Amino acid sequence: MANLNIDAVKERTFQAIVIGSGISGSWAAKELTEHGVKTLVIERGRDVKHIKDYPTTSMLPYEFEHRGQIPQDVQKENPVVSRCYAFREDAQHFFVKDKEHPYIQEKPFDWIRGYQVGGKSLLWARQVQRWSDYDFEGPARDGFAVDWPIRYKDIAPWYSHVEKFAGVSGNKDGLPHLPDGEFLPGFPLNVVERYFQEQLKKHYGNDRHMILARCAHITGNFDFYAQQGRAKCQARNLCQRGCPFGGYFSANASTIPWAEKTGNMTLRTDAVVHSIIYDEEKGKATGVRIVDAHTKEMEEYFADVIFVNAAALNTNLILLNSTSNRFPNGLGNDNGLLGKYVAFHNYRAGVSAQYEGHLEYTTQGGRPTSGYFPRFRNVFKQETDFLRGYAAGFGANRGAYADQNTIGLELKENLLNPDKYGPWNVGSHMMGETIPKETNYVALDPNQKDAWGIPLLKIHVDYDDNDEKMVKDYLAQMTEMFEKAGFTNIKTRDDRRAPGLDIHEMGGVRMGKDPKTSLLNANHQLHAVPNVYVTDGASMTSTSTQNPSLTYMAFAARAAHHAMKNLG
Numbered sequence: 001m002a003n004l005n006i007d008a009v010k011e012r013t014f015q016a017i018v019i020g021s022g023i024s025g026s027w028a029a030k031e032l033t034e035h036g037v038k039t040l041v042i043e044r045g046r047d048v049k050h051i052k053d054y055p056t057t058s059m060l061p062y063e064f065e066h067r068g069q070i071p072q073d074v075q076k077e078n079p080v081v082s083r084c085y086a087f088r089e090d091a092q093h094f095f096v097k098d099k100e101h102p103y104i105q106e107k108p109f110d111w112i113r114g115y116q117v118g119g120k121s122l123l124w125a126r127q128v129q130r131w132s133d134y135d136f137e138g139p140a141r142d143g144f145a146v147d148w149p150i151r152y153k154d155i156a157p158w159y160s161h162v163e164k165f166a167g168v169s170g171n172k173d174g175l176p177h178l179p180d181g182e183f184l185p186g187f188p189l190n191v192v193e194r195y196f197q198e199q200l201k202k203h204y205g206n207d208r209h210m211i212l213a214r215c216a217h218i219t220g221n222f223d224f225y226a227q228q229g230r231a232k233c234q235a236r237n238l239c240q241r242g243c244p245f246g247g248y249f250s251a252n253a254s255t256i257p258w259a260e261k262t263g264n265m266t267l268r269t270d271a272v273v274h275s276i277i278y279d280e281e282k283g284k285a286t287g288v289r290i291v292d293a294h295t296k297e298m299e300e301y302f303a304d305v306i307f308v309n310a311a312a313l314n315t316n317l318i319l320l321n322s323t324s325n326r327f328p329n330g331l332g333n334d335n336g337l338l339g340k341y342v343a344f345h346n347y348r349a350g351v352s353a354q355y356e357g358h359l360e361y362t363t364q365g366g367r368p369t370s371g372y373f374p375r376f377r378n379v380f381k382q383e384t385d386f387l388r389g390y391a392a393g394f395g396a397n398r399g400a401y402a403d404q405n406t407i408g409l410e411l412k413e414n415l416l417n418p419d420k421y422g423p424w425n426v427g428s429h430m431m432g433e434t435i436p437k438e439t440n441y442v443a444l445d446p447n448q449k450d451a452w453g454i455p456l457l458k459i460h461v462d463y464d465d466n467d468e469k470m471v472k473d474y475l476a477q478m479t480e481m482f483e484k485a486g487f488t489n490i491k492t493r494d495d496r497r498a499p500g501l502d503i504h505e506m507g508g509v510r511m512g513k514d515p516k517t518s519l520l521n522a523n524h525q526l527h528a529v530p531n532v533y534v535t536d537g538a539s540m541t542s543t544s545t546q547n548p549s550l551t552y553m554a555f556a557a558r559a560a561h562h563a564m565k566n567l568g
Contacts, residue, residue, distance in 0.1 A: 009302065012299070012300065012301045012302060013301070013302040013303065014038050014039060014040040014266065014301065014302070014303045015032075015037045015038045015039065015303060015304055015305070015567060016032050016037050016038070016039045016040070016303050016304065016305045016306070016307065016563065016567075017039070017040045017041075017042060017287070017288050017301060017302075017303040017305075017306045017307070018032070018039060018040070018041045018042070018306075018307040018309060019042050019273050019288065019306070019307065019308050019309060019310050019315075019318065020041075020042070020043065020119065020308070020309035020310040020311065020314075020315075020536065021041050021043040021117045021118060021119060021251055021256060021267070022114075022118060022119025022120055022121050022251055022309065022311060022536075023119065023120070023121045023124070023251065023536075023549050023552055023553060024309040024535050024536040024537075024552040024553060024555070024556040025041065025119075025251075025307065025309030025310075025536070025556070026041075026118070026121070026251035026254075026255035026256050026259070027162065027255055027552075027553045027556035027557050027560070028307045028309060028533075028535060028556045028557075028559070028560045029041045029255065029256070029259040029265055030255040030256075030258050030259045030557075031556070031557050031560035031561060031564075032259075032264075032560050032563070032564065033259040033262040033264035033265045034258070034259070034262055034264075035561075035564055036262075036264060037264060037564060037567065038264050038266075039259070039264055039265050039266070040265075040266045040267075040268060040301055040303065041256075041259070041265060041266070041267050041268070042268050042271050042273060042288060042290060042301070043115075043116070043117050043267065043268070043269045043270075043271065044115050044270070044271060044272045044273065044293065044310075045114075045115030045116035045117065045119075045269065045270070045293075046115075046116050046117070046269055046270060047116070047117045047267070047269045048094075048116045048117045048118050048122070048242075048252055049117075049252070050229075050242075050246065050250075050252045050253045050257060051242075051244050053242070054241055054242030054243075054244060055093065056089075056090040056091070056093075056241045057238070057241045057242050057243070057244050058244065059090065059241075064089050064090065065089070066089050067089075068088050068089045068090055069088070069089060070082060070087065070088060070089060070092065074092075077097070077098065077099060078097050078098045078099070079098065080098050080110045080111065080112070080500075081095050081096065081097065081098055081110075081112060083110055083497070083501055084110070084112050084501060084503075086123050086240045088240070090238070090240065090241050091122075091123065091240040091241055094114050094116060094122050094123055094240070094242075095112070095113070095114055095123075096112075096113035096114060096115050101113065101115070101450065102450065102456060103456055103457045103458075103459060104445055104448070104456050104457065104458040104459065105459055106458050106459060106460040107459070107460050107461055107462045107498075107499075108462075108498035108499075109459040109461050109498055109499050109500045110497070110498050110499070110500035110501045111313065111459065111500050111505075112500065112501065112503045113311070113314075117251070117252060117256060117267070117269060118250055118251040118252035118256065119251065119311065120311070120503065121249070121250040121251040121252065121549075122240070122242050122250050122252060123240050124503075124549060125547065126215045126216045126217065126239065126248050126249065126368065126369075127213055127214070127215055127216075127369070127372075127546075127547035127549075128163070128166075128168050128181075128214050128215060128216050128547065128549065128550035129178055129213070129214055129372070129374075129391075129546035129547060129550070130156075130159050130178065130179045130180075130181055130546070130550065130551075131152065131155070131179075131544055131546055131551055132152055132176065132177050132178065132179050133151055133152045134176070134177045134379050134380070135177075135542075135544035135545075135546070136148045136150065136151050136152055137151070138388060138542055138544065139541060139542050141382075142382065142387050142388075144387060144435045144436070144542075145341065145435070145436045145510070145541055145542045146510070146512040146513070146514070146517045146518055146541060147512065147513060147541075148511060148512075148541050148542070149511055149512055149513045149518075149521060149522035150511070150522050152179065154522070154558075155551070155554050155555070155558065156179070158554035158555070158557050158558040159179075159181055159182075159550065159551075159554045160181065160182050161554070161557055162550065162553040162554050162557055163181045163182040163183075163550070164182045165254070165255075166216050166249040166254065166553065167184060167216060167217065167218040167219075167221075167225060167230070167249060168181055168182065168183055168184060168214055168215070168216055168217075168550075169183065169184045169185065169186055169187060169214065169215050169216075169217045169218075169219045169233075169369070170183040170184075170186050170212060170213075170214030170215070171183065171186040171211065171212050173209070173211045175209060175211075175374055177374060177375065177379050177380075178211075178374040178546075181214065183214065184217075184218065184219040184220040184221060185219045185220050186212045186214075186219070187212060187215075187217075187219070187235075187367045187368070187369055188212075188367075189212055189371060190361070190363055190396060190397075191358050191361045192355055192357075192358055192361075192396035192398075192424045192426065193210070193371050193394065193395070193396050195357070195358065195485070196210055196371070196394065196396070196426070196485050197209075197210050197211075199481075199484060199485040199486075200481065200485075203481075203484045204481075207376060208373070208376045208481070209373070209374055209376075210371050210372070210373055210394055211371065211372055211374065212369065212371065212372065213369045213370055213371065213372035213393065214369075214372075215248075215368055215369035216248055216249035216550075217233040217247055217248050217249075217368050217369070218230060218231065218232050218233050218246075218247050218248075219232065219233060225246075228246065228253070228254055228257070228258060229246060229253070229257065230245070230246030230247070230253055230254065231245040231246060231247060232245065232247060233245070233247030233248060233368060234247055235365060235366040235367055235368055236366060237366040237367075237368055239368065248368065268290070268301070270292065270293035270294060271290040271291070271292065271293065271299075272290060272291045272292075272293055272452045272454065273288055273289070273290050273310065273318050274289040274290060274291050274298065274318075274321065274452070274453075274454055275288075275289050275318065275321045275322040275323070275331075276288055276289075276306060276308070276318065276319070276322040276331050276532065277289060277300065277302075277322075278322065278324045278326060278327060278331060278529065280324060280325060280326050284529060284530075284531045285306050285331070285529050285531055285532045286302055286303075287300055287301050287302035287303060287306075288300070288301050288303075288306060291452040291453065291454070293452070296451075296452060296453075304531065304567060305531050305532075305533070305563045305566065305567060306531065306532050306533070307532075307533045307534075307535065307556070307559070307560070307563075308532060308533070308534045308536070308538075309534075309535060309536045309556065310536070311536055311537065312342075312505045312506055312507070312508065312536055312537030312538040312540075313342075313442055313457060313459070313505055313508070313538075314457075315508070315509060315534060315536055315537075315538040316338065316339050316342075316442050316457075316508040316509060316538055317442070317444065317454070317455075317457045319331045319332065319333070319338055319509060319534075320333075320338060320339055320442075320443065320444050321444060321454060321455060327528070331526065331529060331532065332519055332526035332527065332528045332529045332532065333519070334515065334527075334528050335515065335516055335517065335518075335519075337438075337510075337517070337518070337519060338508065338509060338519060339441050339442045339443050339508045340438050340440075340441040340507075340508065341436035341437065341438060341440065341441075341507045341508065341510055342436065342440045342441055342442060342461055342505065342506070342507045342508050343433075343434045343435065343436040343437075343440060343505075343506050343507050343540070343542065343543045344434055344461065344499045344500065344502050344504055344505050344506065344543065345431050345432060345433070345434065345502040345504040345543060345545070346390070346430065346431070346432035346433075346434055346463070346467050346470065346471065346499075346502070347429060347430060347431060347432075347497065347501060347502045348430065348432075348471055348494050348495055348496060348497055349429070349430040349432075349471045349474050349475055349492070349493065349494050349495075350427065350428060350429040350430065350492070350493050350495075351427065351428045351475065351478040351479060351482060351490065351491070351492050351493075352425065352426065352427040352428075352490070352491050352493075353425075353426050353427070353482045353487035353488060353489055353490040353491065354423040354424060354425060354426070354487065354488050354489045355396070355423060355424040355426055355485075355486065355487050355488070356423050356424075356488065357424075357486065358424065359421070359423075361398070362398045362399075362400070362421055363396075363397045363398050363399075370393050370394060370395040371393065371394035371395055371396075372391065372392070372393060372394065373391055373392035373393070373394060373428070374391055374545075375389040375390060375391050375433075375544075375545045376389070377389035377390065377473065377477075384469070384473060385469055386466045386469035386470045386473065387435060387466055388432075388433040388435065388466075388470075388542075388544075388545070389432070389433060389470070389545060390430050390431060390432035390433065390470055390473075390474050390545055391430075391431045391545035391546065392428050392429060392430050392431060392474065392478065393428060393429045393431070394426070394427070394428045395426070395427055395428075396424050396425065396426045396427075397424070397425055398421055398422065398423070398424045398425065399421070399422065399425075400418035400419070400420065400421050401418055401420055401421070401422060402414040402415050402417070402418035402419070402420065403420070426482070426487055428478050430471070430474045430478075431502070431545055431547075432467065432470045432471070432474065432545065433470075433542070433543050433544055433545045434463070434464075434466075434467055434499075434543060435464070435466055435542075436507050436510070436541070436542060436543075437464065439460070439462075440460065440461045440462065440507075441460050441461075441508070442457055442458065442459050442460070442461075442508060443457075443458045443460070444456070444457065444458070445457070445458050461499050461500075461505075462499065463499065471494055475492045475494070478492075479492060504537070504543065504547070504548055505537060506537040506538070506540035506543050506548060507537070507538065507540050507541070507543075508538050509526075509534045509538040509539055510538075510539065510540065510541045511524065511539055511540075511541050512541060515527035515528070518541070519534075520534055520539055523558075523559060523562045524539055524555060524558075524559040524562075525559075525562075530566075531566070533559045533562075533563060535552065535555040535556040535558075535559045536552055536556075537552060539555065
């Protein structure tokens, strides 16, 4: 019997374990397996194979029972996820339902999750702007949070590494605070977006810019991407269904299949991670405990190195639940800061307007990205009564409409052949940086557990006065820019949504130079348990204003190569 146990342990022993198969975890898996490391990837959800498991990807509008809408009874049962813009009839199967995975909101927080192979990489907005030193140096300049232990030069080669493989469409803009990358041809801005660019230059010189947002879509170098089984983006704008062409980057279409074909990856799905095993005699982590999603039986897997990439808040949950005599308050939590200094992006505000010019033009077809305002507040110096700043999206469109004051055949013909156009509609939305604070935290509930016996996560995250000042400034500045461009019927909004719908939660296991004030070192290793790496949103020391997924991918690739050196 002893030999049988030894054999069973051998079957469950790998060189590396990666927890999570989404944006960051799949990159860790890809890098490790590509270099010969036998790697177990653990995913709490079901398997989703590229193309095969995209049930709605080619459906026509009339094939949906509710024409894409979510029925009221489903919305009522899922008040949190129903607030997400992508939770529609064509993609609802990729989202976690509220009742199935409860959590505790000590402050209102809309936690949007996707539990399947690929995670939320099937659903993300695919925006990939690099950070610069103005972002990495932010905390050191203003004293909030702690200093990042890395700078742009440390991550720049890894940005290039992941951009080339993932495929990034964009333009060389030459902005010091938004570095250029390895770009495929950019999608064109339309005539009114270009007009707005010109107006900004006219009124603000070189202080403010509206550029094409860089996006993870294939627009060139097709022979290279064919090696991944991926093809050109068709600009269908149905990305949340899963792309049958692999035109945008997802773990399902790119990194997971790439890791799989090496023969070095084992994928364990339907496995809810309970905790990380810490061996006090060896002084290191030795494996992972999982609970089978269906049988509820606990199993253990073993490895020399462990990557925790369960998405920011679940990564915090796993580490908090990984207790031992050495770490009674969570793995690596000697300073008591695990779960604290959580931050997010503030998407509350927006501005819309109309434009009566350029009426000889209209828009046609789709485009999977938009215009983008890089941050222009407090970049080079502190100039406002709030810290940090905000980026913003921008877009213009002009739609056709038909005369509906008829009936019968004439109405049908009018609807099929619209021949009238209204004014141009323009709009912007804010993406503000929030300041990590100790009072924004997550913790484990001592009494309530989920269906797998794991403590429920309590979320205590909220806005502060800095956020309110930033919203006010964004609305004022964007209104001013719209007025100077000659836009009319300007309307502002602050929907006061709860944190979470940005789906950019970060922190709780932050990087830093000092083990007394941070959990991770410059290589993403837990200070106290260096064979455990965290490279998803939990590792972020501050949030900056850029969409964070590209940075997670670069972090994961960089850390995987560091781990391989330690593996020998």
